[in-house]
C-alpha cells in the first residue's frame with residue numbers, strides 16, 4: 305500500500321466518526337489536575353482510557369511512580385520493531401484545567417463532546433487529549449497501510465502538565481535509558497492559523513519573581529506624615545521604570561537577547577502577520593526595531609503581572625508601609641536563567657534602589673529551548689508536511705509561551721519537533737474549549753504523512 309492509501313485510511317477515521325467516538329471517551333474523564341488530591345480522578349485515564357488504544361497499536365505499557373509526591377504516576381508505552389531502526393519519543397498530557405462547568409455557553413458541558421458546526425467542544429479536546437489521540441490514530445493508519453511502522457515508538461503520558469509537570473524533570477533524568485530515542489515528535493499548543501500546519505522546536509522560558517518594598521509596619525495618616533515618610537509605592541514605581549522604558553523596551557543589558565540571528569530573523573519573517581489579531585496588537589509597544597513576530601518569538605519580554613500598595617478595594621488617607629509587584633520575564637535561549645535575578649539586583653543597586661527586594665517565587669524558572677530550523681529533523685518534518693498539504697508549514701524556532709520541553713531537549717538530549725493541532729481561538733484553559741473538526745482531520749493527514757515517511761526507506765531522513 306502507498307502513502308496515499310495511508311492518508312485516505314486516516315480520512316475515513318474522521319468521516320466515519322471513529323476518531324470522535326474515541327475522543328468523546330477521553331473527554332468524558334474528569335481529569336482536572338488543579339483540584340487538590342484528585343489522583344483518583346486522574347489515574348483511570350492511564351489505567352482504563354488509554355490501554356485499549358495502546359493495545360490496538362501493539363504497544364506494551366507500564367505505569368511508573370512519580371518521584372514527586374505532588375504528582376500522579378506516568379505511563380510509558382512502546383512498540384519496538386527493530387533496534388536498528390530510528391526511535392521516536394512522543395508525549396502527551398491527559399490532565400486538564402478546571403472544568404468551569406457553570407461558565408460554559410448554554411447547551412455545552414465541559415466533559416461531554418459536543419459538535420456545533422466545525423467546532424467540537426469539550427474540556428481537553430484541544431489541550432491535550434485530542435492532540436495525542438490524533439497522533440495515536442495516525443500511527444494506527446500507518447500500521448494498517450504498511451503492516452508495520454518501520455520505526456520504533458515510545459510514548460510518555462503525564463497527568464500533571466496543568467500544574468507545572470511535577471516530577472517530570474526528575475523522572476526523565478532517572479529514566480534516560482528507558483526513554484532513549486532519536487527525536488521527540490509531539491503535539492501541544494496552537495497553530496498560528498487553523499488551516500496551515502505549524503512546526504515549533506522549543507519554547508520561551510519564564511521566570512516569575514516579586515519586587516517588594518517594605519518600609520515600616522502599618523500605614524500612617526497622610527496629612528500628618530505625608531512629605532515626611534517615604535512612599536513605598538512611588539519607590540516601587542520608580543524602580544520599575546528603570547527596568548524598561550515607557551514602551552516596554554528592556555533596559556537591563558543582560559536581559560537583552562543576543563540570539564536573534566539573521567537565520568532566526570529570516571525564519572520569523574515568513575510567518576503570517578498579526579493583522580486582524582484579537583486583541584489587536586499595539587504597534588508602538590515593545591522593541592522598536594523588531595517586527596511583531598521577532599518581539600514575541602525572538603526576544604525577551606518583561607511584564608508586571610500584579611501590583612499592590614495600601615488597600616486597593618478600600619483606600620484610606622494614609623502612607624502605606626509596603627508595596628509589591630509580581631513580575632515575570634519571558635526569555636529566549638541565550639538568556640541564562642541563573643543570571644536573571646542577579647542582573648536585576650545589580651541594576652537596581654546601580655540606580656539607587658537598594659530598598660527594593662527581589663524575591664524569587666516558588667516553582668523557579670521554565671528554561672528556554674530552541675532548535676535551529678535548519679536541523680535535519682526539523683527539515684524532515686517540514687518536507688513531509690509539504691508533501692501532504694502541498695504548501696510549506698509555519699515554522700517557529702520556539703513558542704512564545706512555555707512547555708516542559710527542556711525535559712526532552714536538555715535532560716534527554718533530543719531534537720524536539722512539536723506539531724500542534726489546535727489554534728489560537730480554541731479557548732484552552734477557559735470555558736468553551738474546542739477543536740476544529742477540519743483542523744483535526746488535516747492534522748491526522750499530516751501526522752500520518754510524517755509517520756509514513758519516517759518508516760519509509762525511500763524517504764531521506766536523519767541518520768540514527
Ligand SMILES: [Zn+2]
Nearest residue numbers: 431466732733
Ligand atoms: Zn494547558
